[in-house]
Amino acid sequence: MTLKRMTFLQHLLDFMGLAGRLHLEWISSAEAQRFVATVTGFTETIRRLGPSPLRSAALRRYDNISAAPVPCSGPASLQPPAMPDSGIQIANG
Amino acid sequence: MTSIQQQVHTWLEEGRVDIFLAYRMVEGHPLPHAFTRERIDETDTLVTGPARYSLEKFATHIASRYPDAKIGMVARDCNQRALNVLQVWNQLKPGQVDTVPVNCCPSLLKPHADCSYLEPKPAGHVKLERGQDPNQSLAQADTLPRAERFDRWMYEFSKCIKCYGCRNICPVCFCKDCSLEHPDLIGTGHLPPDIPIFHLVRAVHMAGRCIDCGLCEDACPAEIPLRLLYRKVNAIVKDLFGYETGSGDTLPPFSILGDKPTMSPQPLLAVSQE
Numbered sequence A: 001m002t003l004k005r006m007t008f009l010q011h012l013l014d015f016m017g018l019a020g021r022l023h024l025e026w027i028s029s030a031e032a033q034r035f036v037a038t039v040t041g042f043t044e045t046i047r048r049l050g051p052s053p054l055r056s057a058a059l060r061r062y063d064n065i066s067a068a069p070v071p072c073s074g075p076a077s078l079q080p081p082a083m084p085d086s087g088i089q090i091a092n093g
Numbered sequence B: 001m002t003s004i005q006q007q008v009h010t011w012l013e014e015g016r017v018d019i020f021l022a023y024r025m026v027e028g029h030p031l032p033h034a035f036t037r038e039r040i041d042e043t044d045t046l047v048t049g050p051a052r053y054s055l056e057k058f059a060t061h062i063a064s065r066y067p068d069a070k071i072g073m074v075a076r077d078c079n080q081r082a083l084n085v086l087q088v089w090n091q092l093k094p095g096q097v098d099t100v101p102v103n104c105c106p107s108l109l110k111p112h113a114d115c116s117y118l119e120p121k122p123a124g125h126v127k128l129e130r131g132q133d134p135n136q137s138l139a140q141a142d143t144l145p146r147a148e149r150f151d152r153w154m155y156e157f158s159k160c161i162k163c164y165g166c167r168n169i170c171p172v173c174f175c176k177d178c179s180l181e182h183p184d185l186i187g188t189g190h191l192p193p194d195i196p197i198f199h200l201v202r203a204v205h206m207a208g209r210c211i212d213c214g215l216c217e218d219a220c221p222a223e224i225p226l227r228l229l230y231r232k233v234n235a236i237v238k239d240l241f242g243y244e245t246g247s248g249d250t251l252p253p254f255s256i257l258g259d260k261p262t263m264s265p266q267p268l269l270a271v272s273q274e
Ligand code: SF4
Pocket: B166, B169, B170, B171, B172, B173, B206, B209, B210, B211, B212, B213, B214, B215, B216, B217, B226, B227, B230
């Protein structure tokens, strides 16, 4: 069950651009070495991926949109909304 | 009297159903309405047309209060799929809801169609630049580089005003205590709500449930392309487990404990540096 859900979630997160940051593994308390290898390996992967984009998202920065922002001459209501400070803390995101 | 008005009249009169859910013209607007035997003359005002509402959601509310009520309703394909899901999830008893099929998706055999979704709204230029076009295909949504995909979805989610419209209209959102209102799961007191958690929680709950009616996207005042997101949910459920939500009476993959695992833990999804 957990396996199904986690696999599903890995695909869903990838769809919205967050891949490789979720990992599932069963390790028995007797498998210390496997635990070390898994945690070390995953830590390396995360380091390679760099800081989570959720952090910069929390700071309301959207830098990766390739289309150059086109000045919008319409009424203020058409302007992309200013990102309000939501006070979100994504400490464990 | 149109033939459908006649049919509903007969069903109520004969006691085939106690209550019939359909639409009625009120001040020029087709509104959902419950027709009953006590006020049987109202069937004269029953209308069909492009208007859509999750009538089956009313049916679940009626069924939870009056478990033995016989309920009738007009049903398009999407209503029918929702009824299937609601039975699978034990919200309705099999056979409790009797349907009168009404016109729906167009085909070569039946070009005339009645559905509010057949005229998709084009996306405006701000949405095309910064957000996700609701009319794009899943394949298109998957081709953008990951970082851009992420920013575009976050832009969309950041517009959320936490009105719960998507959940309230959804025919298959039936939980008594909704996770979205749990203060320990979704922080309270600020807008937008915790993103992307708010939207991902609902997306995960839609796995094995969403019947792709698109009412959530219609209802969303912030025009967040929710249907696109849940289409992906459905696609994953289909690809991974071969399950087609709403197609029949089989349990969704997440409710079945298999005899033995048929999957193995995935290594990390291959991530190329983009
Ligand atoms: S499309 Fe939206 S409203 Fe319809 S079943 Fe799916 S989540 Fe619910």
